[in-house]
Amino acid sequence: MPRRLTPVPAPADPRALLPRLRAALDGTAPLAVLPAGPPAAVDTALAALRPGEPLEDGADLVVVTSGSTGGGRGVLLPAGAVRASGEATLRRLGGPGAWLLALPVSAVAGLQVLCRSVLGGTDPTVLAPGEQLAAAVARMPAGRRYTALVPTQLRRHLDAGPAALRAFDAVLVGGAATDPGLLARARSEGVAVVTTYGMTETAGGCVYDGVPLDGVRVRVTEGVELAGPTLALGYRLDPGGTAAAFAEGWFRTRDAGSLDGAGRLTVLGRLDDVVVTGGVNVAPQAVEGVLREHPDVADAVVFGRPDDEWGERVVAAVVAAPGADPDLAALRPWVAGRLGAPAAPRELHRIAAVPTLHTGKPDRRGVAAALRVGH
Structure with missing residues (x-):
């Protein structure tokens, strides 16, 4: 048996x-x-x-x-x-x-x-x-x-x-x-x-x-x-x-x-782009998908950044929808309610467009590097 x-x-x-x-x-x-x-x-x-x-x-x-x-x-x-x-x-x-x-x-x-x-x-x-x-x-x-x-x-x-x-x-x-x-x-x-x-x-x-x-x-x-x-x-x-x-x-x-x-x-x-925050693995692709569903967001790219409290924090760079002004106060509960609190971004940036690699995938590391310069 x-x-x-x-x-x-x-x-x-x-x-x-x-x-x-x-x-x-x-x-x-x-x-x-x-x-x-x-x-x-x-x-x-x-x-x-x-x-x-x-x-x-x-x-x-x-x-x-x-x-x-x-x-x-x-x-x-x-x-x-x-x-x-x-x-x-x-x-x-x-x-x-x-x-x-x-x-x-x-x-x-x-x-x-x-x-x-x-x-x-x-x-x-x-x-x-x-x-x-x-x-x-x-x-x-x-x-x-x-x-x-x-x-x-x-x-x-x-x-x-x-x-x-x-x-x-x-x-x-x-x-x-x-x-x-x-x-x-x-x-x-x-x-x-x-x-x-x-x-x-x-x-x-x-x-x-x-x-x-x-x-x-x-x-x-x-x-x-x-x-x-x-x-x-x-x-x-x-x-x-x-x-x-x-x-x-x-x-x-x-x-x-x-x-x-x-x-x-x-x-x-x-080797991949997973963000490990507070011991929880967060997939950037999933967070990006949820952010794009928000009416104030036209596009998004998500990555991790070192954090003294969480090991890494989830960072979102978003392209605003026409006439919109997305902020963390609105986006954090939106993501948390769909993916859980660890996936909710703790840092937000606004960008004009999401750059892509030759494969068509978002260039997370390129965005992270560009934002790090002025951080």
């Missing part, structure tokens, strides 16, 4: 997932977790997971990506890959410890916090919505303590006072480009920040502070490529997408990078 995938909603208390997670890590029952909301995100996840369809051989966890190309993908993770990632992480950090969960468990970073707790034989503590970090730390057991955050969370907790962050033996930071100034500030405050690089297809972060975890291999061809025991099998019911991204044991990321003489990786940026 083929195995069937039955996604489960993210529970109010993520620790309720632990029995299901243990079964998935043992290879006895597959697991996929739906996001807590909004409804559009749940619908996207269900479309990627396609419950009821037979599950591919070898897959034990299916995790949906954030949808950087306009729709999430179900990533097929074998239990062995998740275990390899969790065990290598614990070795790199200095051994098992108590984990604080501060990320959604429908995403690989949050799910891995639970996995590492299971593998380390510890009970996770959950940061409640609106709870102060210090209060959550006070509920954690003594001994080694770890957590995982996106850059926006790190900044906000630093602003609230670094004492609670200093209680952790390691604060993993990933999910978006982290501003060097933020990292320097955190480290100067005595916070044990560890930058992580990876994605759902690698069972989460697999390169820590530029150094691959045990067994992970990195090479740079047209972009960064990753191999090793943490790799996914491919994409749910998408053999074409799997073949394009996975080949001969390597996963082709869409990131540019470089390796120094010691093999330390520096990620230089994405």
Whole structure:
């Protein structure tokens, strides 16, 4: 009998997932977790997971990506890959410890916090919505303590006072480009920040502070490529997408990078134009399409720009419709209501026309460079 995938909603208390997670890590029952909301995100996840369809051989966890190309993908993770990632992480950090969960468990970073707790034989503590970090730390057991955050969370907790962050033996930071100034500030405050690089297809972060975890291999061809025991099998019911991204044991990321003489990786940026803001991937094409539907906008081009708070912010350059005067106060809620708040532009420019490449596609990088001159 083929195995069937039955996604489960993210529970109010993520620790309720632990029995299901243990079964998935043992290879006895597959697991996929739906996001807590909004409804559009749940619908996207269900479309990627396609419950009821037979599950591919070898897959034990299916995790949906954030949808950087306009729709999430179900990533097929074998239990062995998740275990390899969790065990290598614990070795790199200095051994098992108590984990604080501060990320959604429908995403690989949050799910891995639970996995590492299971593998380390510890009970996770959950940061409640609106709870102060210090209060959550006070509920954690003594001994080694770890957590995982996106850059926006790190900044906000630093602003609230670094004492609670200093209680952790390691604060993993990933999910978006982290501003060097933020990292320097955190480290100067005595916070044990560890930058992580990876994605759902690698069972989460697999390169820590530029150094691959045990067994992970990195090479740079047209972009960064990753191999090793943490790799996914491919994409749910998408053999074409799997073949394009996975080949001969390597996963082709869409990131540019470089390796120094010691093999330390520096990620230089994405090969495509996706804007990663607050750990959320935003597709510029989708934002442009929604902006063009606004009565005050004739045309638009969207790109990202570094932001101290969000890692990157969404920037829109618009061509005004005749007689119109578009502004952020009108355009932000227009986009947020259709694509979600992270996609709403935080900076607006007016241009006479959108330049295009020879392919006819908008020249986002050219617009960004031209606007940067006077910024």
